[in-house]
Amino acid sequence: MxxxxxxLHPFTLPNGIELKNRLLMAPMTTCxxxxxGTVSSxxxxxxxxxxxxxxxxxxxxxxxxxxxxxxxGAIGIDNNEKIAGLAKIAAAIKAEGSKAILQIYHxxxxxxPQLIGGRTPVAPSALAxxxxxxxxxxxxxxxxxxxxxxxxxEGVRRAIQAGFDGVEIHGANTYLIxxxxxxxxxQRDDEWGGSRDNRAKFPLAILExxxxxxxxYADDAFIIGYRFSPEELETPGIRFDDTLYLLEKLAARGVDxxxxxxxxSLRPSIVDTTDPTPLIEKYCAMRSETLAQVPVMGVGGxxxxxxxxxxxxxxxxxxxxxxxxxxxxxxxARIARGEELELFIDSTQRExxxxxxxxxxxxxxxAMIRDMSMGDAKFKPGVFVETVQDDVxxxxxxxxxxNDHIADIELASSPEQSVAFTTSFExxxxxxLSANTPHVDAISGATSQSEAVKKAVSKAMLKxxxxxxxxxxxxxxxxxxxxxxxxxxxxxxxxxAIQAHDDGASVLIVEKMPTLGGNTIKASAGMNAAxxxxxxxxxxxxxxxxxxxETLIGGKNKNNPELLHCFVENAPEAIEWLAHRGxxxxxxxxxxxxxxxxxxxxxxxxxxxxxxxxGLVRNITRRGIDVMLDTSVDEILTDNGAVSxxxxxxxxxxxxxxxxxxxxxxxxxxxxxSEMVVKxxxxxxxxxxxxxxxxxxxxxxxxxxxxxxxxxxGEIQIHPTVEQQTSYLISESIRGGGAILVSQQGxxxxxxxxxRDKVSASIIALPEHxxxxxxDEHVRAKNKASDEYIAKGLVTSASSPRELAEKxxxxxxxxxxxxxxxxxxxxxxxxxDFGRTTALRAPVNEGPFHxxxxxxxxxxxxxxxxxxxxxxxLNVGNQTIPGAYAAxxxxxxxxxxxxxxxxxxxxxxxxxxxxxxxxxxxxxx
Numbered sequence: 001m002x003x004x005x006x007x008l009h010p011f012t013l014p015n016g017i018e019l020k021n022r023l024l025m026a027p028m029t030t031c032x033x034x035x036x037g038t039v040s041s042x043x044x045x046x047x048x049x050x051x052x053x054x055x056x057x058x059x060x061x062x063x064x065x066x067x068x069x070x071x072x073g074a075i076g077i078d079n080n081e082k083i084a085g086l087a088k089i090a091a092a093i094k095a096e097g098s099k100a101i102l103q104i105y106h107x108x109x110x111x112x113p114q115l116i117g118g119r120t121p122v123a124p125s126a127l128a129x130x131x132x133x134x135x136x137x138x139x140x141x142x143x144x145x146x147x148x149x150x151x152x153x154e155g156v157r158r159a160i161q162a163g164f165d166g167v168e169i170h171g172a173n174t175y176l177i178x179x180x181x182x183x184x185x186x187q188r189d190d191e192w193g194g195s196r197d198n199r200a201k202f203p204l205a206i207l208e209x210x211x212x213x214x215x216x217y218a219d220d221a222f223i224i225g226y227r228f229s230p231e232e233l234e235t236p237g238i239r240f241d242d243t244l245y246l247l248e249k250l251a252a253r254g255v256d257x258x259x260x261x262x263x264x265s266l267r268p269s270i271v272d273t274t275d276p277t278p279l280i281e282k283y284c285a286m287r288s289e290t291l292a293q294v295p296v297m298g299v300g301g302x303x304x305x306x307x308x309x310x311x312x313x314x315x316x317x318x319x320x321x322x323x324x325x326x327x328x329x330x331x332x333a334r335i336a337r338g339e340e341l342e343l344f345i346d347s348t349q350r351e352x353x354x355x356x357x358x359x360x361x362x363x364x365x366x367a368m369i370r371d372m373s374m375g376d377a378k379f380k381p382g383v384f385v386e387t388v389q390d391d392v393x394x395x396x397x398x399x400x401x402x403n404d405h406i407a408d409i410e411l412a413s414s415p416e417q418s419v420a421f422t423t424s425f426e427x428x429x430x431x432x433l434s435a436n437t438p439h440v441d442a443i444s445g446a447t448s449q450s451e452a453v454k455k456a457v458s459k460a461m462l463k464x465x466x467x468x469x470x471x472x473x474x475x476x477x478x479x480x481x482x483x484x485x486x487x488x489x490x491x492x493x494x495x496x497a498i499q500a501h502d503d504g505a506s507v508l509i510v511e512k513m514p515t516l517g518g519n520t521i522k523a524s525a526g527m528n529a530a531x532x533x534x535x536x537x538x539x540x541x542x543x544x545x546x547x548x549x550e551t552l553i554g555g556k557n558k559n560n561p562e563l564l565h566c567f568v569e570n571a572p573e574a575i576e577w578l579a580h581r582g583x584x585x586x587x588x589x590x591x592x593x594x595x596x597x598x599x600x601x602x603x604x605x606x607x608x609x610x611x612x613x614x615g616l617v618r619n620i621t622r623r624g625i626d627v628m629l630d631t632s633v634d635e636i637l638t639d640n641g642a643v644s645x646x647x648x649x650x651x652x653x654x655x656x657x658x659x660x661x662x663x664x665x666x667x668x669x670x671x672x673x674s675e676m677v678v679k680x681x682x683x684x685x686x687x688x689x690x691x692x693x694x695x696x697x698x699x700x701x702x703x704x705x706x707x708x709x710x711x712x713x714g715e716i717q718i719h720p721t722v723e724q725q726t727s728y729l730i731s732e733s734i735r736g737g738g739a740i741l742v743s744q745q746g747x748x749x750x751x752x753x754x755x756r757d758k759v760s761a762s763i764i765a766l767p768e769h770x771x772x773x774x775x776d777e778h779v780r781a782k783n784k785a786s787d788e789y790i791a792k793g794l795v796t797s798a799s800s801p802r803e804l805a806e807k808x809x810x811x812x813x814x815x816x817x818x819x820x821x822x823x824x825x826x827x828x829x830x831x832x833d834f835g836r837t838t839a840l841r842a843p844v845n846e847g848p849f850h851x852x853x854x855x856x857x858x859x860x861x862x863x864x865x866x867x868x869x870x871x872x873x874l875n876v877g878n879q880t881i882p883g884a885y886a887a888x889x890x891x892x893x894x895x896x897x898x899x900x901x902x903x904x905x906x907x908x909x910x911x912x913x914x915x916x917x918x919x920x921x922x923x924x925x
Contacts, residue, residue: 007308008336011055011318013256013295017165017221019055019099019318023308023332026299026320027058027103027168027227029071031358037069037076039085042356044092049354050325051096053332058225058320059089061105061170064155065148067122069115070107070175072603073358077104077155083162090163101223102159103168104152108176109137109185113781114604124179124186124193124202130234132445133787135777136848145192145202148176153209157217166223169206172261177203178229181246183236200246207253225297226250227259230279231271239271240279244286251291257318258296265298265311265319273419284315303343305335327368329353344368344434347622361582361618368434379403380468384460385412391448392416399460405436409457421449428453439516439621441614451515458629481659482508482626483923484916485646486666487633487699490518491905492888493666494616495912496919498581500664501623505920508658509625510648512632513694516617519668519889520908522692523609524731524785525591526601527909528902529571534586534600542596544568551903554593554755555862555896558712563894566869567903567910574909575600583615589783590838591732591901593755599736599902606784607731608905632698636663636706636884643706643883662883662919665873666912669861669889670697671716677858680714689858690722690729699890703865706884707875711892713863717899720759721773722857723794729859730773730789730852732756732901737783738841739775740822742851744768746805746815748822751834757898760856770855772808777846789852796851804849819844860899864892871915885919887911 008021032043051057062077063069069076076082086102093100109123113135122144123137140148152169159167171177179185180202186193192201207226214222228247232238247258266278280298298316302308308319324331327345334341345353345368350360359365379401386397393414400408409429414421424446431440438457442450483505486497494516497507511518530547548568552559575585585600585608602611620627630651637645637657645659670676671691678685689695700710720741721730735741735752741759743749743766750762763771780786789795798804801819805812823843825831831840865886866874873884888908895903 006312007305007319011295013223014254014293015220015223015256017099017223017256020097021055021332022312022318023054024056024058024101024297024318024320025050025054025325026322027060028322028326029060029074029362030356031071031073031362032356033073033075037063037074037078038082039075039089040356043075044088045354046356046359047089048092048096049329051093051098051100053330053336054098054321054325056099056101056165057093058101058103058168059093059164061103062086062155063106064104064151065106067116067119068106068108068111068176070105070110070112072115074115077102077158078151080158083158086159086162086164094163094165099165099223100163101166101168101225102162102164103170103227104155104159105170106148106152106176108179109134110174112604114784118778118781123176124188127185127187129174129185132791133784135781139188142190142192149202149205149209152206153213156210156213160213160217160222165221166225166256167210168225168227168259169203169210170227171203171206172227172229172259174229174232177206178238181242182232182238184232184234196242196245200249203246204249204253207250207255211254223256224254225257225259226255227261229261230283231269233270240269240282244283244291248288248291251294255294258294259320260296260298260316262298262300264300265302265316266314267300270419278314280315304341305338308335323364323368326355326359326365327353344436357582378468379461379464380471382464382467384463386456386459388452388456388459390452395449395452395456397453397456399457401460401464406433406457406461409433409453420446424449425453432457435621437621439617439627441617455514455629462628480656482506483660484508484662484664484919485510485658485660486664486916487646487702488518488666488668488888488890489513489516489627490666490668490888491520491523491612491616491908492912492915493518493664494613494620495909496664496666496885496887496916497625498616498619498623499913499916500920501625503917503920503924505923507625508660509620509627510631510633510646511627511629512698513692514630516620516627516629517613519692519695520905521609521613522690522729523612523905524607524729525733525736525901526589526599526608527575527585527905528591528594528598528900529575529600529906530568530596530598532572532575532600534575534588535598538588538597540588540597542598544571546596547571547598550594551900552896554898554900556898558715558896560711560893562869563867566914567894567907570910570914571906574906574913577913578612578615578909581615581619583612589733589736590753591736592753592759593900594902595838599733601733604784605733605782607788612905633702636702638706641882643881661923662885664885664887664915664919665699665703665865665890666886666888666915667699667702667890668695669864670700671695671858671861673697677716677861680863681716684716684718684858687718687856687858688722688724688727690719690727691859695889697861699886700864703873703884703886703890707881708873708884709866709876709878711863711866712896713892715862715892715895715897716858717756717860717862718760718856719756719859720763720856721852721854722859723852724770724855724857726792726794727857728789728792728794729857730794730854731783731785733783734773734775734779734786736839737775737779738839738844739773739779740844742772742774742810742815742818744770744772744808744810746810746812747818748833751831751836753836753838755898756859756901763854763856770853772851772853774804774844774849774851776844776849778842779844780850786850790850794852797848799847799849801849804851808851860895860904861889862892862895862897862899864890866893867891870918871911872918883922885915887915
């Protein structure tokens with residue numbers, strides 16, 4: 001029979017069960033369960049439509065213990081109440097004619113404490129995972145190991161009672177079962193650790209209890225699969241011969257299939273990088289006759305029939321299909337008809353494809369979403385060679401373009417390449433190709449390389465578009481036209497562009513830097529708003545009036561009342577505006593100067609900036625909004641006093657005129673322009689800045705040249721907690737989470753939750769002009785930004801307060817006395833020393849203990865151009881300049897003499913959306 005016949009021909013498992021074909025839907029986390037791990041009706045329908053023509057559906061990993069969920073929105077099988085919901089999924093799949101298999105797992109040390117109520121994850125040993133921000137887990141006792149095996153057994157029983165045809169034991173992806181087998185994560189000295197035989201006991205025990213439950217509650221038709229990761233990069237770590245050793249033991253005890261967990265089905269070794277042989281070929285060559293009787297399943301990179309055929313030819317018996325099943329619910333039926341498929345998702349088809357909203361926002365799915373507005377031919381086909389620079393290397397990249405899409409991205413040359421380099425290149429390449437746009441998230445840990453690749457693609461697209469215009473006889477030098485031009489791509493600019501587009505305007509974003517995000521991407525604390533639904537859910541009673549008064553006091557009564565009222569009134573709507581666009585700020589903390597928790601941030605407690613920009617850029621991409629990077633605005637053009645367009649200068653020194661009725665300037669402040677800072681504040685000579693290098697005040701100068709007035713230019717804020725060697729801002733959310741400030745003498749010296757200007761002044765007044773922000777594991781666990789500080793080497797950590805004091809060169813007696821006194825204040829919720837009334841959340845007493853040395857740095861310029869509540873730019877005579885709008889830090893007057901932490905992000909979204917809406921309204925009138 002042909003390979004295609006083999007793929008679609010029935011296949012019999014060792015237990016005698018026949019699958020209608022060799023194809024199964026791979027287990028892929030959807031993050032669509034309810035908060036307690038129960039099943040939603042949306043999830044049932046998601047699986048129903050993907051069953052039918054495919055042989056089996058392996059339902060996403062299901063946690064067997066409430067300490068074991070490794071994803072937000074994970075589904076569970078940890079108690080009997082979960083059976084009913086899971087039964088709906090099993091019944092839906094089986095009713096369509098496919099086998100229903102449930103994957104069961106425990107995340108072990110890969111669990112984020114945020115997902116388990118702040119509790120400490122468990123693992124074989126008290127060793128943190130080798131990844132950024134990983135916490136140290138608690139080692140399971142011997143009795144708890146036995147109990148964990150029993151929990152897996154109960155999970156199997158519930159899967160049987162829910163009607164599943166089988167279970168897949170998840171022994172891969174560095175979760176708990178793999179952690180027990182790994183010499184890296186398992187360093188126990190009891191019967192469950194040490195030798196390879198001892199380390200194998202846990203996975204074998206899981207298989208044994210699975211068989212026991214199947215014998216007791218199921219029949220002989222019950223399918224038992226086992227998923228494994230063949231290698232670990234760490235030293236010591238699992239090597240391929242270790243994997244073969246374990247699989248032989250599993251096969252001897254009886255499994256119905258083994259599932260290779262690799263990113264690409266034909267991936268070679270990640271340890272021996274000199275050997276290009278696919279691991280599946282090594283596996284087939286090295287396995288015993290007993291192991292050869294167990295079918296092996298491959299996964300990764302299967303889009304068309306040819307991909308599945310290739311997997312069978314290399315030795316797989318079964319093929320698991322992942323993202324293609326998300327994009328094409330009837331994938332198997334399509335390849336049976338001989339269709340040739342392209343892996344992308346039409347941006348308008350989420351509901352039709354029954355893709356749950358959380359999965360739609362998941363990075364691997366987002367990377368497949370293509371804005372179908374690119375359907376019209378816009379490129380001249382060809383290969384464009386671009387030379388770009390990352391932090392280390394000059395990269396030569398070939399970008400292949402077809403009429404309407406990016407066809408390929410190839411690394412032509414780079415002086416230095418490594419496994420990590422090529423892996424990250426392939427990942428950013430895949431993201432760009434799948435999304436059909438360079439405006440995708442950078443790869444974590446490879447930002448510079450990612451941005452270089454994105455820049456190369458952007459340049460190629462621009463050249464190709466110009467070539468197409470020339471080919472069709474157009475004049476590329478003739479003025480182009482948009483309804484609205486947005487200058488700057490930070491939070492305010494992106495929000496303005498999205499709102500203008502949604503109000504019917506054609507929009508162009510112009511950004512002088514090579515990447516989107518501006519200074520917003522560095523924001524850390526969150527977004528302030530009062531009377532939001534997220535506050536109400538958490539029982540927080542707040543009022544807009546209190547928010548107004550506290551902001552006014554923080555700004556020393558210099559705030560423009562009209563703008564401040566607009567700011568406060570529109571803040572909750574701005575939170576909803578983001579939520580409706582998939583950007584959820586539903587965790588809440590506080591910042592200095594606020595008496596109530598109203599600082600909204602991502603659910604996982606991470607820094608708001610990167611999360612916000614990532615979400616806004618996704619929205620830009622989905623709408624097909626045009627973007628020009630590495631392009632500065634030379635001049636805002638006017639006609640009879642009204643804005644008529646802009647003159648641009650590209651990075652290749654090409655001058656372009658673009659016409660528009662409305663221009664929104666959202667270029668940020670001038671904190672990175674030391675000359676301009678010192679002009680208005682000579683006392684800030686020599687201060688570091690937290691801002692990115694593009695924050696130079698260029699937008700203020702542009703608007704001044706067409707007559708704009710300015711206000712509060714001397715009001716420049718210094719942030720109290722800046723790491724001086726890196727100019728890295730330490731988020732106010734750390735203090736808002738319960739941290740304290742301590743001098744070199746080991747003593748508190750000021751109210752940590754006062755406004756930034758006052759806290760900064762108190763640090764400058766210390767003899768050494770610096771201090772330490774001190775926090776414990778409780779604060780760290782609830783503020784994900786702290787994990788980033790630890791990963792960057794900014795943090796000094798110790799197991800005890802005494803050890804921390806010694807590392808910092810403090811008198812530990814004074815430091816211990818300080819902690820004891822502060823913890824007493826927390827207990828009675830009253831700070832007798834400095835009058836702190838907020839963020840007395842918990843005593844600083846849970847090790848390990850952490851400290852970061854900080855001092856003030858230039859952070860925010862409250863001054864800027866003058867606007868009214870409609871974001872219209874005002875001239876020196878307080879009259880509007882028709883067609884000119886401004887939002888964000890380029891504007892003055894909103895924050896007065898001092899900005900409250902968390903108000904900047906609110907400012908960006910509130911006035912960014914107002915500016916976009918007003919600009920579109922004028923342009924479309």
